[in-house]
Amino acid sequence: MPSRPEVRIALFGMKGAGKTTLLASYFGNQQRNAFEERHGYRLEAADAAQGSVLLSRYYRLEGGNFPIGTDGFDTLRFGLKVHDLPTPSLDVVWYDYPGGWWETAPSDEAERDARRQALERLLDSHSAILLIDSERYLAEGLTYVRSLLDQFRAEIRRIVNELSALGKAPDFPTQWLIAFSKADLLPAHASALTLAQELREGAADQLLGVRKAVGGESTFGLEYLLLSAVRGDGRSVLDAHQTLGLTAIAPLVLLGALTRVAEKTGRGAVWGTLATALTLMRGLTEAIDKLDDFLPGKYRVLTVLIKALRTKEGLTVSAEKLREKQRSAARRGKALDAVAYALRAELGNPETERAYFKTRLSDE
Numbered sequence: 001m002p003s004r005p006e007v008r009i010a011l012f013g014m015k016g017a018g019k020t021t022l023l024a025s026y027f028g029n030q031q032r033n034a035f036e037e038r039h040g041y042r043l044e045a046a047d048a049a050q051g052s053v054l055l056s057r058y059y060r061l062e063g064g065n066f067p068i069g070t071d072g073f074d075t076l077r078f079g080l081k082v083h084d085l086p087t088p089s090l091d092v093v094w095y096d097y098p099g100g101w102w103e104t105a106p107s108d109e110a111e112r113d114a115r116r117q118a119l120e121r122l123l124d125s126h127s128a129i130l131l132i133d134s135e136r137y138l139a140e141g142l143t144y145v146r147s148l149l150d151q152f153r154a155e156i157r158r159i160v161n162e163l164s165a166l167g168k169a170p171d172f173p174t175q176w177l178i179a180f181s182k183a184d185l186l187p188a189h190a191s192a193l194t195l196a197q198e199l200r201e202g203a204a205d206q207l208l209g210v211r212k213a214v215g216g217e218s219t220f221g222l223e224y225l226l227l228s229a230v231r232g233d234g235r236s237v238l239d240a241h242q243t244l245g246l247t248a249i250a251p252l253v254l255l256g257a258l259t260r261v262a263e264k265t266g267r268g269a270v271w272g273t274l275a276t277a278l279t280l281m282r283g284l285t286e287a288i289d290k291l292d293d294f295l296p297g298k299y300r301v302l303t304v305l306i307k308a309l310r311t312k313e314g315l316t317v318s319a320e321k322l323r324e325k326q327r328s329a330a331r332r333g334k335a336l337d338a339v340a341y342a343l344r345a346e347l348g349n350p351e352t353e354r355a356y357f358k359t360r361l362s363d364e
């Protein structure tokens with residue numbers, strides 16, 4: 001088991017969907033003094049060389065230019081360090097799955113081995129994100145989404161075949177977030193709710209096809225998120241500091257695990273906006289001690305943090321109040337409480353309410 005709780009996220013997206021920009025902005029913006037002063041924490045790169053590369057890409061964003069895309073599998077580990085604590089309280093691990101792999105066969109045995117190793121890491125993920133390029137969606141509509149989902153289903157089936165050849169049973173994450181990258185290009189009235197409705201009406205067959213491909217108790221096609229790494233015009237970066245949804249990703253993964261507990265304890269399905277979801281989970285406090293009874297083994301690394309997350313208040317506590325609690329917990333050396341309050345504060349951001357929506361399976 002890891003030395004501290006960690007949230008593991010698999011990121012899927014075709015070439016040009018904005019993965020490189022997203023990860024550079026995710027790390028770079030959280031290095032800014034202004035961010036640290038406001039939020040009370042910062043990210044630390046476990047690998048200094050990786051941190052330097054991400055920062056160079058981020059500074060390119062600040063200069064108005066998008067970074068050059070990459071085409072290799074990468075594991076990025078960040079420690080979330082709350083003020084007044086000597087070490088990070090939580091690790092956030094990204095598995096960046098290259099879109100180029102969807103389009104080409106391995107060039108040699110070394111690349112084939114690299115892909116196999118990457119597949120095994122993907123199965124350790126707690127959550128997976130599939131990026132839909134908002135720029136292409138605006139230009140091509142549902143035709144683009146249907147094609148993307150069909151290609152993704154084919155890639156998932158290839159992954160399943162590769163794993164079967166290795167004698168491994170596929171164990172994909174149960175939580176899937178369909179995320180609209182470059183959300184700054186969407187109309188102001190667009191929200192995760194409206195986009196979820198559009199996809200579930202216009203690409204229902206494709207969504208169901210992917211859900212069956214990933215199998216198990218997957219939530220694929222149920223959770224939607226708007227992601228914006230910068231504000232741009234499609235050609236250049238206008239504001240590298242204006243983001244949407246990035247800091248909500250880690251707490252949303254925890255929320256997904258908690259949702260599973262709610263459903264397994266017979267407290268009903270959790271759906272709707274963040275405010276609705278947390279309201280539906282208010283009564284979970286009594287079940288928290290039995291988390292390990294309802295979560296698969298790979299999720300148990302999260303249980304100690306989920307116990308600190310606390311859901312009984314819903315979203316009634318302001319972000320500033322939660323940050324006060326965060327600072328108090330940190331001064332008392334309560335590392336898990338401090339990071340839980342930090343994550344809860346991110347869920348309290350009004351913009352996150354627009355950026356996230358979970359539909360009900362029965363809505364199909």
